[in-house]
Amino acid sequence: MEGDYITLQPDVTKIREDDDVLWKFGSENSLIAEMNRAVGICSINDSLDGTFRDRLKVDIQTGSLTITNITTQHAGVYQLEIHGLNLLSKTFSVFVYARLPVPVISSNSSQCSSSLSSCSLLCSVVNVSNVTLSWYKGNSLLSSISVSDLSISLSLPLDVEYQDKNTYSCVINNPINNQTKHLDISELCHKCEEINIYCCGFTEAVIRLVLSALVGAAAVAVLVYDIRSTRGGDKKQITHVL
Incomplete structure (x- = not known):
């Protein structure tokens, strides 16, 4: 995972005291680290656009390579070469995964x-x-x-x-x-509240319409009668005074 560290371990039994241990990276086999146990020299190459800057450590005793605070930029093929009486090599494939978000x-x-x-x-x-x-x-x-x-x-x-x-x-x-x-x-998930709509038949609708009309007509008749009665009373009162 990104942010973790990884250590690539060579076979210590194959490294002699006076052997040179080289670590290379990528398809172009760019040199990133070199070590010689006999003289106690270890050098780190930070020239790859700063990709490995302050991230590489080589163990002077075992020749192992540690990559700290690893990112997806560091995924790829690492080549270990041991130069001495014979040339020995070993390849490591490193996969780096980003931190996963919560869905x-x-x-x-x-x-x-x-x-x-x-x-x-x-x-x-x-x-x-x-x-x-x-x-x-x-x-x-x-x-x-x-x-x-x-x-x-x-x-x-x-x-x-x-x-x-x-x-x-x-x-x-x-x-x-x-x-x-x-x-x-x-x-x-929210389900809408169902609205119950009462639907009546044609005959019942006609009956309701007729009843409504009759009630309306009766109300108008009562109102007209009330108005006429009021006017009639006023006329009688005026005649009696004269």
Whole structure:
């Protein structure tokens, strides 16, 4: 993992006191460290654009090479050469994995639904490489997607029932580490409250309409009668005074 350290160990029995031990890196076999136990000299080459600056240590007794605070820049092939009576060599392949982010689970729908029986979810991670993103139901794998060397964003959908009581989790992993995010269905999936709409038949609708009209007409008749009665009383009072 990035930030860790790694020690590449040669076979000590093959190193003589007066042998030169050389460590090289990359396809061009660039020299990064050299050691001679007989004279107790160890030199580190920091000329590779500072890639290994303050990160390399060579053990004067064993010839082992330690890379500290390792990053993905240090992944690759390391070549050990032992120069003496005979030329001996050994190759190390080093893989460095970035720290994994915790997956993010979000609802794939912006609104609640009263008609759909399932909730659409999305598990996402950003800027990852050499990983696999997976959905699990309990311990059973439901689906997965993988990416190789390129650093990209990944997302994986999942549909669950609103009333589902099973345990779901989204997992991102590489060969040496993993991160898990558990799903809380009640937090992300909201079903709209159903609105009961009472629908009546055609005959009942006509009857209701007629009754409403009759009630309205009766109210108007009462109002007109009341107005006329009031006016009539006023006229009688005026005649009596004269």
